[in-house]
Amino acid sequence: MDTWWQAPAKxxxxxxxxxxxxxxxxxxxxxxxxxxxxxVEAHFLEARINGQWQRIADGRTIGHKxxxxxxxxETDAFRLHITKSRLAPAIAHxxxxxxxxxxxxxxxxxxxxxxxxxxxxxxxxxNDHGVSxxxxxxxxxxxxxxxxxxxxxYTEPLSxxxxxxxxxxxxxxxxxxxxxxxxxGIDRKNWTATDSYGRTEEPSRVLNGNPQSRWITHQSDEGxxxxxxxxxxxxxxxxxxxxPNTQGGFIERYQVEISTDGQTWQAIHEGTFGNIxxxxxxxxVLFDNSFSARYVRLSGLxxxxxxxxxxxxxxxxxxxx
Numbered sequence: 001m002d003t004w005w006q007a008p009a010k011x012x013x014x015x016x017x018x019x020x021x022x023x024x025x026x027x028x029x030x031x032x033x034x035x036x037x038x039x040v041e042a043h044f045l046e047a048r049i050n051g052q053w054q055r056i057a058d059g060r061t062i063g064h065k066x067x068x069x070x071x072x073x074e075t076d077a078f079r080l081h082i083t084k085s086r087l088a089p090a091i092a093h094x095x096x097x098x099x100x101x102x103x104x105x106x107x108x109x110x111x112x113x114x115x116x117x118x119x120x121x122x123x124x125x126x127n128d129h130g131v132s133x134x135x136x137x138x139x140x141x142x143x144x145x146x147x148x149x150x151x152x153x154y155t156e157p158l159s160x161x162x163x164x165x166x167x168x169x170x171x172x173x174x175x176x177x178x179x180x181x182x183x184x185g186i187d188r189k190n191w192t193a194t195d196s197y198g199r200t201e202e203p204s205r206v207l208n209g210n211p212q213s214r215w216i217t218h219q220s221d222e223g224x225x226x227x228x229x230x231x232x233x234x235x236x237x238x239x240x241x242x243x244p245n246t247q248g249g250f251i252e253r254y255q256v257e258i259s260t261d262g263q264t265w266q267a268i269h270e271g272t273f274g275n276i277x278x279x280x281x282x283x284x285v286l287f288d289n290s291f292s293a294r295y296v297r298l299s300g301l302x303x304x305x306x307x308x309x310x311x312x313x314x315x316x317x318x319x320x321x
Contacts, residue, residue, distance in 0.1 A: 185316025249311015
């Protein structure tokens with residue numbers, strides 16, 4: 001491109017007025033890199049909606065081409081703000097578009113503070129300015145019911161101290177995308193875990209929200225293996241989630257025991273994690289009934305095949321809905 005707009009300073013604003021109101025969900029920007037190089041380091045876009053300017057998208061570098069994606073807006077003007085640039089920016093091309101794409105699957109991501117984020121796409125990803133893909137409206141429920149247009153609209157990460165059964169879908173102009181669901185465990189802050197040898201430091205790693213840390217029994221340990229979780233107060237629970245330790249700590253068979261005082265125990269469930277080595281994905285176990293408990297013990301743990309150790313990366317306890 002041999003023509004471009006040359007900003008007078010590093011911080012600049014370019015206003016674009018449309019012939020009339022248009023529905024837009026994409027905005028393309030190109031720098032004049034062949035003549036001026038890549039300069040922009042941060043920018044954001046505003047749209048004039050019902051006479052008021054609203055910030056609708058943020059970005060960092062622009063370079064050869066940057067496409068800003070955002071939920072569809074009806075607007076008659078845009079303002080592109082350059083907030084950080086190595087030299088005065090040179091913009092060679094801008095254009096506004098509407099892309100009518102079908103509803104995409106919803107993906108979930110949780111951080112170390114147990115905040116749940118949602119975004120749409122084939123795989124959950126963060127764009128280069130740290131925001132999940134919200135170009136389509138996401139509606140969700142927390143009680144396991146089907147999400148509809150009237151369900152809560154997702155706008156920011158969720159805090160769910162008691163967990164829940166989250167079901168979500170993208171809805172675009174009445175068209176419904178596939179439902180994605182996830183069980184979220186009770187917030188594990190201040191919980192502790194103890195293995196069958198009385199150790200607490202390594203077993204408590206299954207409660208820290210970091211799947212890269214792990215608990216694994218020692219090579220010298222002899223069974224029966226178990227791990228006991230102290231939730232510090234009584235909850236009504238309905239299941240648990242298990243993420244294996246892919247460095248060698250797998251559980252194939254297990255029993256679940258519960259207690260309200262740590263002295264009297266009740267066996268409530270037993271099961272098997274099939275094909276756990278070849279498919280080390282997170283497993284969700286739902287009990288047939290709900291139970292009141294402060295302590296949850298996974299006992300009688302048996303590793304698969306010829307393995308001699310058991311372990312876990314994460315264990316969550318599910319609250320009854």
